[in-house]
Amino acid sequence: MDFQKFMNYMPSLLQGALLTIELTLVAVFFGMILGLFLALGRLSKNIVIDKICWLYIWLFRGTPLLMQIFFIYYALPLFTAIKLNQKSAAFIALSLNSGAYLAEIIRAAIQSIDKGQMEAARALGMSYGQAMRRIIIPQSYRRLIPPVGNEFIALLKDSSLVSVIAMTELMRQTSLYANSTGDASVYIPAAAIYLALTSLFTLVFEKLEKKYSVYE
């Protein structure tokens, strides 16, 4: 490998990688918050809330992420007053999408907690909200970590889709370089960066899982 060439593309690839990480972290963060509310909604006794949350998840899991990105960036301004710049559109599309997946992950984790836990909390006089907050949700953390890790890594790679609205994350930086120089070998170091990132975050999630296993 030619060192001069390496020095040429590496700064822009790393810059792209940084944006990829940023997109992933933001999307998972807001996705978790959204997902938690959707999951609680799905578990709610109120049928209307349950159905609304179900509809949301059905919609966002049932259509391609690429289409959602296009829709939010190009179609939304056509029939609403919402006009987003590329960056916000990208962040919002990824967050809304991951929220749907994370909702089902969170719901499954909550439902996997022994029913006796809710009963014990209620018998001690705790309200449903207190029991959820203090007893049920904290216990679901450890069970959440492996599937959330999966989702995180899937999202890290899927974030490459926002390159279609000209977000210069790792994928787009790479193809820009390849197109302008005609040198497609740059995809190899780009793939290596993706691999390094997914390996790193896999490790982080394994550590987290250990940390939350202390009481078992």
Next chain:
Amino acid sequence: MIKMEKVSKSFGSLEVLKGINFEVSKGEVVCIIGPSGSGKSTLLRCLNHLERITSGRIFIEGELIDERIDGKNQLKISQNKVSELCTKLGMVFQRFNLFPHMTVLENIIEAPVTVKKVPKQEAEKIAVQLLKKVGLEEKKDEYPSRLSGGQQQRVAIARALAMQPKIMLFDEPTSALDPELVGEVLEVMKELAREGMTMLVVTHEMGFAREVADSVVYMDQGYIIEESTPDEIFTNPKNERTRSFLQKVL
């Protein structure tokens, strides 16, 4: 202390309690015995609203805490008030149901701090006293998974007592324990009874019922078949069904 009037409970088309009339007075220890599926646990769980009755009325210390007719709520008081009244009842479960992500001490102070807003330090002081009482003071910083079943159940008793209940409900508290661990839990329960706690105990421990109970209730197929002193029921049961049940278990 506890009064049930014509209480019925159905799960779908299955009626598990059929017009129960039942009373427990202050300081009394009442044991409920009977075959599985007779409605014993359901009766207990209806008292603190883990199950809602289908019809009938329930009073705790003279205050109405549930009234339903054909599944429809007739209660005029707020949900908060109901929750408050329910904290007069402490419950111990067959499978302990300790919170696994909290240490023994945290398990005990959780409800006083979260529900009653007792300052943490004060709650801890009370918790340590309760742990002394059940003989597990040195285990306060352990997680439940590190304790034996008998120890877990004693912690569960301490946890229920931390809310200073007026009545303790025990739902087959020794059924999930290895035989050699049953004694330590029964010992704690006997101590509570001696102190004058009002207790309602669903149990298969006939020895305990005989020794500790003021009155024993025999339930079968959703009915209270017989209620009497332990001496009376164990030596001279009036009802044929009680007799055949006791022949099988004694």
